Amino acid sequence: MIENIDKMNGWSIEELPNLVFFQEGPGVRNNQYTDSGVKLLNVANLKDGNVYLDNTDRYISEEEAYGKYSHFLVDEGDLIIASSGIKVEYFDKKMGFAKKEHLPLCMNTSTIRFKTLDDNILDIEYFAYFLKTNYFKKQISRLITGSAQLNFGPSHLKQIKVILPPIETQKKIVEVLDKAQELIDKRKEQIEALDELVKSRFIEMFGDPVKNPMNWEKRKLADECNIVTGNTPSRKVEEYYGDYIEWIKSDNITDARTYLTTAREYLSEKGLDVGRSVEPNSILMTCIAGSIKCIGNVAIANRKVAFNQQINGIETLDNNVFFMFEQFNLSQQYIQSTINMALKGILSKGQLSELEFIFPPIELQNEFATFFKQVDKLKSQMENSLKELEDNFNSLMQKAFKGEPF
CATH class of the missing domain: 3.90.220.20 (DNA methylase specificity domains)
Structure with a gap:
């Protein structure tokens, strides 16, 4: 791919440390965890390209967070990725941007955050898409001896090379890929809504199965x-x-x-x-x-x-x-x-x-099963559509990072 970069149009290959600041989280020990204070980020909080904190109950005290670990406190807009125990093919799911509502938040082991050194040279959203490319994945896999599990750190990232178009081109790539990603996200929301529809129908027919308000x-x-x-x-x-x-x-x-x-x-x-x-x-x-x-x-x-x-x-x-x-x-x-x-x-x-x-009576179970299968058929159609949207996204990614026009 390096050979295909059009240097006449301002494209280049640059070393990653020249473009971004990056920092690996500290190894906070179990005995430091508390029930309140500042939340600790971990790999499980990075899911489907976003940061989710509702699935964690790990904190450290405010004293430690704003003292010993103050330089590991996350800032709004930081790009955070998982760096340990992640399968290569799922790496693009294990990253996300820190938002204002996530703060305060402290880095922890197996996570790395990035900030651009100069916004006029590198767009951080473009960089996030770059990390999802096979070009990056192949580099990092080669540096860690090709293992199916990604376990890497700053020493590996220092050797990574980044495809760098002019900043205007970066923003255009982000605009196009964001629109494609938005369609994917909407289709996923529709699929989730169908799951909620099935759940609502069950509750309507049978109530909460644990509380059993209908005394089945x-x-x-x-x-x-x-x-x-x-x-x-x-x-x-x-x-x-x-x-x-x-x-x-x-x-x-x-x-x-x-x-x-x-x-x-x-x-x-x-x-x-x-x-x-x-x-x-x-x-x-x-x-x-x-x-x-x-x-x-x-x-x-x-x-x-x-x-x-x-x-x-x-x-x-x-x-x-x-x-x-x-x-x-x-x-x-x-x-x-x-x-x-x-x-x-x-x-x-x-x-x-x-x-x-x-x-409940088998007749009611069968009635629910009929409804379930009807919704499941629609869900299957939605999932096929989602696959097409994801294939289109991947095609756009290939074009974007080869310097081809959309």
Whole structure:
């Protein structure tokens, strides 16, 4: 790509330290955390290209924040990225700009912030788009020996080169990409609205499943469903792994999707013999996760899959998977409340079996399932449209950073 830069039009390749100030967060220790004060930023707060602080409860005291760590306090407009434990293909999701409502906020480990040294030379929003390019990702991956996990720091960033058009061109690139991104964001909002519609319909028909204001009969999950805990076939036996059946892990179950994402690993037929699987129209629920907030995430298996020990499979006896799926979504806090973090924070098959859920008449469950499938069909169309918008965005990115006209 360097060879394609049109220097006659003012394009150049510059070293990153000549364009931006960057700073890695300090290693604040667990014993420094407090219940109030100044919030600490962490990798989990960087999601889908934005900064979200409602999913963190980590603070340090104001005394430490404005004393020992005062030079790590975030400023409005800072570009913040995750720098550790992030998969290359998801790197562009793990960044965001600090806004006024986020402050005060203190940097923490595995995060890096950027400021432009001269706004007349580099637009910080252009720089954010540059960090999402394959050109940057390839550079950083090469510097950290090509690992699938990005773990880098200032020493690596000092070696990065930046494609630098004239400032007017940078602003034009930002304008075009912002418009394309706005269309993507609107489509995502429409998809989220459909999820809320399904949730509202469930509440309208059945009420809050935990509070049970309509006094539906409650029964233990094991009395109505078959529960299966996954496992991992021995890694020492190569013939257990192949291309016969998808092997699902907890990262294939997210709170933003109805169905399982595609697995990255597969088991062979022999692997399946010693593994665990569920039939189509079952539900998979995370039972072990890095954070208790991720336990109880559910997704529908719309095909037969195998899965690991971080997941419990739930096969509904009446096959009314859509009613149970939405009930689990609305009951996640209730599910999490039963977990004893002193016992490694695991939702065991035994614990899940004993949990009670509502079971209204099957006719009403079926009525809700019909509504769910109608909305799900529309959601699928929206998701296909979203894919087209994202493909268009990626095409514009390619043109922008090759110096091609839009």
